[in-house]
Amino acid sequence: MAMKNYLRLIIEIVMGLLLAGALAFGYWSYTGKNHVMSELTEASEGATEAQEELEKLTKELEEAKEKLEEAEPAAQQMMAVKESFSNGVVLQDYEAFIKAQKGPVTSERQLGLGALRLLTKGAEDPETISAFQKALEMAEWSSRLKSICAAQNALAAAGQKVKVLADCAAEKEAKGHKKGHAVHWDYAGEMGPENWGDEFPTCGKGTKQSPLNITGPFEKSKDVLVVNYKEGPLKILNNGHTIQVNVEPGSTLKINKDVYNLLQFHFHRPSEEQIDGKPMAMVAHFVHKNAEGKLAVLGVLLNDGKDNAAIQTLWNNAPKAEGPEVVVDKVKFDPSSLVPAALTHYSYEGSLTTPPCTEGVNFYILKTPVDIGKKQVVDFPFKRNARPVQPLNGRKINAN
Ligand SMILES: [Zn+2]
Numbered sequence: 001m002a003m004k005n006y007l008r009l010i011i012e013i014v015m016g017l018l019l020a021g022a023l024a025f026g027y028w029s030y031t032g033k034n035h036v037m038s039e040l041t042e043a044s045e046g047a048t049e050a051q052e053e054l055e056k057l058t059k060e061l062e063e064a065k066e067k068l069e070e071a072e073p074a075a076q077q078m079m080a081v082k083e084s085f086s087n088g089v090v091l092q093d094y095e096a097f098i099k100a101q102k103g104p105v106t107s108e109r110q111l112g113l114g115a116l117r118l119l120t121k122g123a124e125d126p127e128t129i130s131a132f133q134k135a136l137e138m139a140e141w142s143s144r145l146k147s148i149c150a151a152q153n154a155l156a157a158a159g160q161k162v163k164v165l166a167d168c169a170a171e172k173e174a175k176g177h178k179k180g181h182a183v184h185w186d187y188a189g190e191m192g193p194e195n196w197g198d199e200f201p202t203c204g205k206g207t208k209q210s211p212l213n214i215t216g217p218f219e220k221s222k223d224v225l226v227v228n229y230k231e232g233p234l235k236i237l238n239n240g241h242t243i244q245v246n247v248e249p250g251s252t253l254k255i256n257k258d259v260y261n262l263l264q265f266h267f268h269r270p271s272e273e274q275i276d277g278k279p280m281a282m283v284a285h286f287v288h289k290n291a292e293g294k295l296a297v298l299g300v301l302l303n304d305g306k307d308n309a310a311i312q313t314l315w316n317n318a319p320k321a322e323g324p325e326v327v328v329d330k331v332k333f334d335p336s337s338l339v340p341a342a343l344t345h346y347s348y349e350g351s352l353t354t355p356p357c358t359e360g361v362n363f364y365i366l367k368t369p370v371d372i373g374k375k376q377v378v379d380f381p382f383k384r385n386a387r388p389v390q391p392l393n394g395r396k397i398n399a400n
Pocket residue numbers: 266267268285353
């Protein structure tokens with residue numbers, strides 16, 4: 001394929017994904033966008049033209065963001081964008097944009113469109129996914145797959161409901177990894193934590209990585225936490241790395257005056273965080289995001305002790321094998337049933353503890369552990385799914 005065509009191809013993909021990715025992270029959110037941007041920038045490294053296009057689009061998005069901010073207060077803004085995102089208005093805009101371009105609709109443009117469809121309404125539509133996969137097969141393969149997988153994994157890791165393409169798994173299989181496994185990493189062996197950096201640069205090069213060994217001296221934490229989680233339908237999945245519970249909108253964590261929405265919570269065995277060099281039996285990570293796209297994780301340590309009724313409810317309904325989210329109709333679950341009354345904590349700046357290890361995540365590890373029965377620990381379907389502790393690199397750990 002001619003170099004010029006190749007570059008155009010990248011531009012189209014980057015444009016489609018940037019639009020979709022930025023919207024998924026929050027149209028109005030600069031921070032969130034930067035996360036996707038950095039993934040995409042990495043993916044399209046070396047393609048100057050693509051970079052220029054990226055910059056142009058960033059500017060346009062920023063202008064759109066400003067207009068939106070002028071128009072409505074933050075909360076309404078968020079709802080409006082969410083709504084237009086889910087009902088396909090944004091998709092229509094992009095379709096109109098493509099129509100306005102001169103010349104025929106190329107495979108590249110279809111691909112950009114496919115990416116957006118996939119990330120809007122398409123994630124629930126098998127036909128869109130298969131059409132998108134066909135579009136992917138139309139021309140040169142590896143670079144676009146890489147950028148799409150990077151964007152999808154980043155979105156999925158940030159708690160967005162994004163179906164990661166089967167082709168991202170196919171690429172992994174081609175490299176001789178575990179068959180049928182949908183992602184590129186593991187907790188042991190060739191794709192273990194020591195090698196995450198090969199495919200996810202931040203995991204290897206990042207300087208503010210999680211988890212940490214929590215040990216003094218501490219700075220004084222002035223942050224005040226208020227947990228306001230609500231009961232909702234139990235939506236639970238086994239994603240091949242952990243048991244995760246997805247949470248409907250409405251449950252929040254307030255950090256001082258900043259409101260974070262609870263997206264999901266999941267478990268690690270043993271606890272990823274260590275206290276004075278020692279892990280606990282397990283930890284629950286509650287993952288939140290605020291309106292600016294910033295992530296905050298509340299960690300609840302689970303200590304060997306009495307059986308925990310809330311955990312039992314989850315384990316009774318957790319799929320044994322990797323697969324999609326299961327909605328358990330007859331069971332309602334209140335995430336606050338896993339949170340101790342005292343919210344005294346250790347806090348630090350860190351990262352996602354799974355690839356792509358994105359930084360800029362604030363951690364609040366509660367000092368008060370919650371009991372879990374010995375058998376309940378054994379019944380958790382992952383024997384070991386904890387990333388080793390990471391270097392502090394001069395970071396301060398706060399405590400209150
Ligand atoms: Zn976690």
